[in-house]
Amino acid sequence: MRQQSKTALALRLFLDFAAKQGAEARMLDLRSVELPMYRPDQETPSEAQKSITADVEWADAFVLATPDYHGSMSGAMKNFLDYHWEELAGKIFGYICSSHEKGLTVMDQMRTVVRQCYGWSMPYGVAFDGRADFSAGGALQNPRVEQRLKMMARDLVVYGTLIRGQFIEDLAGPEANTFAATYRG
Numbered sequence: 162m163r164q165q166s167k168t169a170l171a172l173r174l175f176l177d178f179a180a181k182q183g184a185e186a187r188m189l190d191l192r193s194v195e196l197p198m199y200r201p202d203q204e205t206p207s208e209a210q211k212s213i214t215a216d217v218e219w220a221d222a223f224v225l226a227t228p229d230y231h232g233s234m235s236g237a238m239k240n241f242l243d244y245h246w247e248e249l250a251g252k253i254f255g256y257i258c259s260s261h262e263k264g265l266t267v268m269d270q271m272r273t274v275v276r277q278c279y280g281w282s283m284p285y286g287v288a289f290d291g292r293a294d295f296s297a298g299g300a301l302q303n304p305r306v307e308q309r310l311k312m313m314a315r316d317l318v319v320y321g322t323l324i325r326g327q328f329i330e331d332l333a334g335p336e337a338n339t340f341a342a343t344y345r346g
């Protein structure tokens with residue numbers, strides 16, 4: 162959520178790598194959108210909310226990127242996720258975390274949210290320590306982190322295409338006993 166966020170830099174790199182794998186990518190920067198605290202009773206969605214929901218519906222796959230705040234995701238990330246559930250079902254999620262530790266509890270908690278919404282999670286994420294892995298000027302200087310970001314970009318595109326493709330096929334198909342069938346309009 163800070164201006165000099167290394168998480169945001171890592172996400173930008175990731176999206177460039179994903180584009181090289183053939184993905185069309187959009188970045189939702191929670192620092193710059195006015196997304197109010199989620200309130201179930203609020204009936205009229207704000208313009209920001211409508212545009213974010215349209216992007217979430219458009220996406221076939223996601224990468225959730227957050228700094229480690231108290232061993233968990235940022236409040237802004239949790240608030241964003243609270244707005245969505247059915248739009249996440251059957252889609253695949255990767256994780257990026259900037260942490261002074263390994264970010265494992267952070268990514269586990271995002272995995273829990275995604276599972277509750279019937280999304281699929283990549284079996285690994287990319288964690289890094291922004292103080293050591295990025296230069297003061299904001300350049301990624303750890304080749305291992307770069308290699309893992311590239312690997313996840315490749316895997317998210319390949320597995321995302323398969324998993325999303327099957328979900329869409331199951332949505333449209335006649336089989337009743339699939340989890341996708343629950344989401345038929």
Ligand SMILES: Cc1cc2nc3c(=O)[nH]c(=O)nc-3n(C[C@H](O)[C@H](O)[C@H](O)COP(=O)(O)O)c2cc1C
Pocket residue numbers: 162163165166167168169227228229230231232233259260261262290291292
């Ligand atoms: C409110 C708050 C809580 C934090 N809690 C933790 C923590 O529990 N463990 C940790 O390793 N780092 C923690 N940090 C440090 C951030 O994870 C670290 O500064 C992060 O790499 C910053 O990412 P950014 O460059 O994207 O802002 C915390 C920072 C803040 C502001």
